[in-house]
Amino acid sequence: MPVIDVRDLRKDYGAVRAVDGLSFHVEAGEVYALLGENGAGKSTAVEILEGHRSATSGSVEVLGVDPARAGREFRDRIGVVLQSSGVEAEFTVREVITLYGGCYRSPRPVDEVVGLVGLEEKVDERVGALSGGQRRRVDLALGIVGRPEVLFLDEPTTGFDPSARRQSWDLIEALGADGTTVLLTTHYLDEAEHLASRVGVLSRGKMIAEGTPEDLINRVSGTVVSFTLPDSVITIDAAAMFASIIGAEVRVSGRFVEANVDHPTEAVHRLTGWAIDARVELDSLSVGRASLEEVYLSLADSDRDDEEPTA
Amino acid sequence: MSGFPTSGRLLATQTRYQLVSFWRIPVAMFFTLGLPLIMLVLFNALFGNSTIVTPDGSWSSRQFYTGGLAAFTAASATFTNLANMVPIRRDEGVLKRWRGTPLPTWTYIGGFICSAIVIAFVGVTAMITLGVVAYDLDIELAKMPAAFVTFFIGVASFAALGMALASLVKSATSASAAANAIILPLAFVSNIFIQLDDAPRWIEVVGNLFPLRPFAEAFQACFTPFVEAPAFQWDKLAFIAAWGVVGLVVALRKFSWEPSGSAPRGRRARRTATT
Numbered sequence: 001m002p003v004i005d006v007r008d009l010r011k012d013y014g015a016v017r018a019v020d021g022l023s024f025h026v027e028a029g030e031v032y033a034l035l036g037e038n039g040a041g042k043s044t045a046v047e048i049l050e051g052h053r054s055a056t057s058g059s060v061e062v063l064g065v066d067p068a069r070a071g072r073e074f075r076d077r078i079g080v081v082l083q084s085s086g087v088e089a090e091f092t093v094r095e096v097i098t099l100y101g102g103c104y105r106s107p108r109p110v111d112e113v114v115g116l117v118g119l120e121e122k123v124d125e126r127v128g129a130l131s132g133g134q135r136r137r138v139d140l141a142l143g144i145v146g147r148p149e150v151l152f153l154d155e156p157t158t159g160f161d162p163s164a165r166r167q168s169w170d171l172i173e174a175l176g177a178d179g180t181t182v183l184l185t186t187h188y189l190d191e192a193e194h195l196a197s198r199v200g201v202l203s204r205g206k207m208i209a210e211g212t213p214e215d216l217i218n219r220v221s222g223t224v225v226s227f228t229l230p231d232s233v234i235t236i237d238a239a240a241m242f243a244s245i246i247g248a249e250v251r252v253s254g255r256f257v258e259a260n261v262d263h264p265t266e267a268v269h270r271l272t273g274w275a276i277d278a279r280v281e282l283d284s285l286s287v288g289r290a291s292l293e294e295v296y297l298s299l300a301d302s303d304r305d306d307e308e309p310t311a
Numbered sequence: 312m313s314g315f316p317t318s319g320r321l322l323a324t325q326t327r328y329q330l331v332s333f334w335r336i337p338v339a340m341f342f343t344l345g346l347p348l349i350m351l352v353l354f355n356a357l358f359g360n361s362t363i364v365t366p367d368g369s370w371s372s373r374q375f376y377t378g379g380l381a382a383f384t385a386a387s388a389t390f391t392n393l394a395n396m397v398p399i400r401r402d403e404g405v406l407k408r409w410r411g412t413p414l415p416t417w418t419y420i421g422g423f424i425c426s427a428i429v430i431a432f433v434g435v436t437a438m439i440t441l442g443v444v445a446y447d448l449d450i451e452l453a454k455m456p457a458a459f460v461t462f463f464i465g466v467a468s469f470a471a472l473g474m475a476l477a478s479l480v481k482s483a484t485s486a487s488a489a490a491n492a493i494i495l496p497l498a499f500v501s502n503i504f505i506q507l508d509d510a511p512r513w514i515e516v517v518g519n520l521f522p523l524r525p526f527a528e529a530f531q532a533c534f535t536p537f538v539e540a541p542a543f544q545w546d547k548l549a550f551i552a553a554w555g556v557v558g559l560v561v562a563l564r565k566f567s568w569e570p571s572g573s574a575p576r577g578r579r580a581r582r583t584a585t586t
Contacts, residue, residue: 075411076315087408102324103412103414194433
């Protein structure tokens with residue numbers, strides 16, 4: 001039985017449909033990422049799963065119960081790291097972890113929690129004196145203090161510096177390896193790629209793709225050719241011109257040109273042949289495997305083409 | 312296999328935690344506990360030698376101020392304090408965070424209210440002590456049961472009204488402003504700062520519509536020489552309690568745990584006076 005089971009979930013705020021027919025499930029021990037832009041409906045979906053909001057329609061089960069009607073037993077088994085919830089700034093890190101831990105049945109000891117989130121050196125400082133990234137780690141600490149079976153992480157590393165981010169990734173991976181089921185939302189593709197066993201891509205409240213990161217990457221043309229636009233070519237002409245040379249759709253942003261190609265050898269041969277004939281140098285020419293970012297962009301593009309937003 | 316901490320223990324922990332939080336916010340301490348004491352000293356220095364003549368008898372204005380300002384302190388510590396702090400915690404997202412934990416939500420609110428009552432008790436005790444020591448306030452033991460009952464009915468009702476205001480006004484800055492805009496003008500028409508025997512009729516009417524004047528007068532009655540023990544003012548207490556019930560109903564119906572829109576964190580920086 002899946003730990004999280006969402007079927008045809010809808011949530012309307014007045015005339016705005018924030019979540020529109022979302023279905024997915026997460027198995028025990030899985031790390032599942034909901035990926036999408038701001039406003040895609042990720043946070044709304046997660047807040048419904050946590051029991052903070054009720055669904056307009058559809059069915060939602062977490063650990064076998066409906067979160068909107070669940071009680072204390074349920075909240076003892078989940079951990080929540082919201083995007084927008086503060087911590088009492090007058091208290092020290094140790095005090096808040098003790099205080100919040102005190103309402104769970106078997107809380108983790110404070111020293112273990114601060115060790116896991118890497119706040120050992122700040123444990124006796126007041127929360128108000130911490131940086132934004134450190135406060136986010138306090139959020140994380142309060143999310144795991146109750147030894148949750150399911151952990152909800154709403155954009156857990158937004159605002160982190162790179163090393164804090166790595167550290168949080170290690171923590172989330174360790175929790176996942178330990179059997180904790182993790183549902184995280186993120187708009188960082190590398191985060192989803194790094195952490196998640198499966199990814200659901202959300203756009204305007206709908207799931208537009210789902211699978212392992214590898215599946216999703218394989219779904220778009222797997223190879224990306226990119227280079228810097230030569231000075232001799234005007235930007236506005238570039239997309240059409242290189243599309244005909246390479247034989248694939250080309251994306252141009254600033255002086256950066258890239259294309260997803262099915263047959264990289266042929267594409268590079270045509271491109272370099274053109275460059276030699278035209279006597280131009282293709283700076284930063286590279287051929288690489290597509291990342292989730294390309295997948296995301298191509299999915300979001302096609303979703304936008306399919307259906308122009310009416311709101 | 313419950314194994315949760317008992318409700319009593321959680322409530323005690325929450326109360327203690329709210330008291331520590333109050334203790335660490337100097338501005339709240341000053342306005343709730345310090346300022347009424349300063350007012351007592353100032354009013355007595357300025358007007359303390361006059362005699363107030365009422366239909367019941369005459370008394371020294373020194374005695375008048377202590378009882379009224381003690382009631383004002385109790386109302387500040389509950390009504391103004393809760394209407395300030397609860398929306399701040401809501402805007403910070405602290406209320407929402409607690410709601411995601413296994414803590415029963417009533418325990419959180421209960422801790423807030425119990426701490427406010429403890430603060431009110433400390434403030435009133437300090438005020439009465441200062442009155443006895445410095446301003447000839449007479450304590451008659453026979454009237455103390457009435458003083459305690461009046462105190463508890465008053466703080467319970469003003470706490471409920473504070474929660475009602477916190478439920479009706481969503482943002483922390485507006486709630487703080489609204490609380491002060493209500494309590495300060497009311498104090499002027501409620502026999503707290505000024506003895507109102509010769510006041511215009513409409514001021515009498517306004518003062519009697521709201522619970523602060525009955526509360527101040529019921530509390531003053533426990534300390535004035537010409538009111539006989541036991542000094543229970545049951546009609547006034549019933550009126551205060553009725554307001555409290557209205558407050559409770561509004562709070563239960565309208566209370567929200569969600570922050571008011573996109574309020575930034577750290578609203579406390581802009582916290583306005585808790586008079």
